[in-house]
Amino acid sequence: MRIVPARDGGLARLRLPGGQLSARAARAVAHAARTCGSGVIEVTNRANLQLRGIRDDAHAALVEIAFDAGLGPATASGDDLRNVMLSPLASDGTRALAARIVDALQADAALHALSPKFALQFDGGERLAMLGHPHDLWLAATDDGARFTFGLAGTMPLHAADAPAFGAIARGDVVAFVTRVLRRFLALATPEEHRMRDLLARVGVRHFLEALEFDADIAPWRRAPADATLRLGAHPEPQCATWYAGAQTALGRLDAATLDALADLADSFAHQHGDGHLVMTPWQSVLLPGISPHDTDEALQRLHALGLATDPREPFARLIACAGSAGCAKSRADTKADAHRLAPLLPAHDTAQVHLSGCERSCAAAHPVSATLLARAPGHYDLYRGECIVACNLTIEEAAERLARSHADA
Numbered sequence: 001m002r003i004v005p006a007r008d009g010g011l012a013r014l015r016l017p018g019g020q021l022s023a024r025a026a027r028a029v030a031h032a033a034r035t036c037g038s039g040v041i042e043v044t045n046r047a048n049l050q051l052r053g054i055r056d057d058a059h060a061a062l063v064e065i066a067f068d069a070g071l072g073p074a075t076a077s078g079d080d081l082r083n084v085m086l087s088p089l090a091s092d093g094t095r096a097l098a099a100r101i102v103d104a105l106q107a108d109a110a111l112h113a114l115s116p117k118f119a120l121q122f123d124g125g126e127r128l129a130m131l132g133h134p135h136d137l138w139l140a141a142t143d144d145g146a147r148f149t150f151g152l153a154g155t156m157p158l159h160a161a162d163a164p165a166f167g168a169i170a171r172g173d174v175v176a177f178v179t180r181v182l183r184r185f186l187a188l189a190t191p192e193e194h195r196m197r198d199l200l201a202r203v204g205v206r207h208f209l210e211a212l213e214f215d216a217d218i219a220p221w222r223r224a225p226a227d228a229t230l231r232l233g234a235h236p237e238p239q240c241a242t243w244y245a246g247a248q249t250a251l252g253r254l255d256a257a258t259l260d261a262l263a264d265l266a267d268s269f270a271h272q273h274g275d276g277h278l279v280m281t282p283w284q285s286v287l288l289p290g291i292s293p294h295d296t297d298e299a300l301q302r303l304h305a306l307g308l309a310t311d312p313r314e315p316f317a318r319l320i321a322c323a324g325s326a327g328c329a330k331s332r333a334d335t336k337a338d339a340h341r342l343a344p345l346l347p348a349h350d351t352a353q354v355h356l357s358g359c360e361r362s363c364a365a366a367h368p369v370s371a372t373l374l375a376r377a378p379g380h381y382d383l384y385r386g387e388c389i390v391a392c393n394l395t396i397e398e399a400a401e402r403l404a405r406s407h408a409d410a
């Protein structure tokens with residue numbers, strides 16, 4: 001398990017299978033956050049959890065708690081190979097196949113040399129899915145799940161003008177195919193090439209693919225659009241009689257008491273009482289699945305009472321901020337504190353996302369966001385729309401004014 005130093009102490013990443021976390025494991029994480037760290041828990045933009053402020057003398061205790069809760073990797077150096085993103089609403093069949101991929105990768109010692117940032121996406125075609133994060137390898141169900149299309153170093157094609165998928169493979173060949181792709185990457189990459197895009201820029205896609213077997217005849221395939229607003233509010237679960245309730249954490253953070261309370265909600269609302277679980281999402285939000293349709297209003301009220309946003313127009317459903325200067329030495333501003341100042345000033349009835357980033361690395365948002373405030377100095381930001389800078393050196397109040405003006409003009 002990886003614990004890296006940060007300005008506010010050790011930062012421990014707990015990888016969750018497709019974002020899923022049982023109520024029992026959630027309570028264990030809350031306990032670990034209290035006893036081993038500062039109590040701050042973050043939902044990451046890959047639907048995992050991070051604990052902040054881990055003390056140097058608490059690493060062993062944290063690892064023991066995580067393994068006892070079933071959150072450890074299958075092999076000592078296999079943790080980073082669990083970097084496979086799924087839809088929060090992935091079906092049991094998709095989750096089972098993804099689990100087989102993760103098991104196979106962890107069991108293959110040759111693959112343990114991959115960079116911890118090497119990322120896979122395994123998509124079942126769900127309507128709630130993060131499609132904006134580029135992945136080193138993505139696979140997406142087609143033909144009712146009988147085949148999976150795939151692509152390298154990018155995102156799935158959504159529109160006619162997007163680069164098409166490279167090919168397709170039969171469902172039964174998926175696990176072996178993923179292993180072959182990753183082994184080929186390691187065989188061809190130089191020590192400086194950690195990501196698929198680095199390798200392909202040098203050797204080209206054609207050369208990479210020539211040793212792999214797949215069906216290349218899938219040119220017209222496009223991924224059906226997804227709807228990110230389905231992460232919030234109450235909605236029926238696909239192919240189930242139950243519903244889920246979704247809510248956004250404020251700037252991706254929870255405290256231990258809130259995670260304990262979410263575990264209690266999961267247990268009390270679960271259709272099969274006492275068997276609750278949570279699902280973390282790549283929007284740094286959380287779903288409470290398995291709810292009776294009669295209980296959805298109460299579930300949303302209880303989530304709201306915990307300080308989570310359940311409506312896309314609420315400020316904390318729209319704001320993203322990286323760790324900022326309190327947690328990261330690279331940050332030029334305290335982005336989290338500034339986002340809290342910005343929240344009440346955001347235009348009401350808008351749903352556009354605003355991202356505050358302490359530096360150019362953009363850790364908090366791997367997907368495109370309507371407006372980015374890039375820190376220039378403490379309390380001062382440049383405002384970007386896409387790649388274009390539209391205003392410089394704004395205070396938080398000036399940024400709010402600019403955002404309100406562009407909302408009114410829209």
Ligand code: SF4
Nearest residue numbers: 322328331358359363
């Ligand atoms: S975006 Fe920059 S400042 Fe913010 S957490 Fe990442 S590295 Fe640190």
